[in-house]
Amino acid sequence: MKSITDTYRLSNGKTIPCVGFGTWQTPNETAVESVKNAIKCGYRHIDTASQYGNEKSVAQGIKESGINRKDLFITTKLWNDDRGYDSTLKAFDKSMKELNLDYLDLYLMHWPAVGKDGDKINHETWKAFEKLYKEGRIKSIGISNFLVHHIQPLIDKAEVKPMVNQLEFHPGYTQPEIVQFCHKNDIVVEAWSPLGSGSVLKNPKLTEIAKKYNKSTAQLCIRWCLQNKTLPLPKSVTPERIIANTQVFDFNISDEDMKIITQLPKMGFSGLYPDEN
Template identity: 45%
Template sequence: MRLELSSRVALHNGVQMPWFGLGVYKVQAGGEVEHAVRAAIATGYRSIDTAALYGNEEGVGRAIQASGAARDEIFVTTKVWNTDQGFDTTREAFETSRRKLGLDVVDLYLIHWPVKGKYLDTWRAMEELYREGKVRAIGVSNFQIHHLQDLLDHCEIRPMVNQVEYHPYLTQVELRTFCEQNQIRLEAWAPLMRGRLMDDPVLQQIASAHEKTVAQVVLRWDLQHGVVTIPKSVRPERIRENADIFDFELSEQEMAQIDGLNRNERCGPDPDNFHF
């Protein structure tokens, strides 16, 4: 798969989403997030992923406006938090996020976690926002196969994206296959397992063979599996380094070696055992 930093993938509704972006989880509101987003856009990133929970939507919006990039070049994702789920409250939460971001239209709006008894009503609100043209695409985050099947059984508009924890120690093969079969684009959060992969000898060996970092190898592995990825960093040099993954390709053998590292090990909460 020949890609560049500017490459995009078509979601099932035809909206073009960048393959690669910047995540801003736990990035401080104000100067830190503005600096990181502006550095990413200057590097060539065109996708920024935030959420109501992160508390930094205003900084993301200011940085996008200050970057000088045309609005239609930048793909902005945000998410409705668990305590705001439900039909009316989701609509209210969306308007708050949209105001903080300073946007007329949000590119991708996600349900942050599958809150039992609420996510179907939340989805109805998101379908309405989509029909009204306030969002270009809608999707979910941290949904397991049974959550997705329940949603598919009741929805009028299928989710376009499922953003989940995904890395070589949590390859989620069955979930990825299910999403592919249902035209739901898988997106990886914590693709570098919050730094826990850097000492893995298999990854180090592959990285050495390509004269790349372990992080670059893992991010390349994501893309070659058809998974959109949004690594987080606040350091401009690391933001640039993470994006330097389009001048090499992993072999089938190397992909299989990385696949074989799976431990079903999470660095974040288990969606089936999350205290909402």
């Protein structure tokens, strides 16, 4: 990857920009400007979700950016309360209205249903995703926070395999089993919270390695995600940091440093477990 508009190829042949702009925990009052700033800085991939409560503000930021719709890749997600065939279709229509879109580039099931009927609910929900995909209302479909024991039953019954799995992925929380599963099955891994939390950005070893490349710890984390063949979704509302998070294509982390970063102890984990949502 050499620029923010370089792309990964999805299993259905569509392409997706290799870095996305995350909007999790971005309130409405700042989402409009942050999305505008992100697009101005070169982002063409915007990630939101119905549960974030900011789809309308994200849409306003896109509109005010003046960018052509066809030049953007826009993702939103189905929230847990809306799982199920009919409720998924209704929730999708609501998100499309909030986003003011004629089509969506990527729709994700935000969390897997778990428990006794979890697989059945996931399958019913996925059938609605497949319907919307076949109708051309969504260009690509995927999942989020699915581990192997959630995704395998879904794939076994699916007519259309998920093209993306969005996971928490950053130094200190690497989830190797599911990441390897996705890579093996041609499912692109998107990395949410690629900067972890404050404990990641202040980690002495990461800070030391970042200085070697004359980069910030945040830039190192984003580059590490890319070199792990994942798609980072950094989030910021600060214009300077939004710009800085795009400046990750002029250096390469050595194999030795990649290994050191990957082997760091657990840190920065959100505390959100898929089997508890």
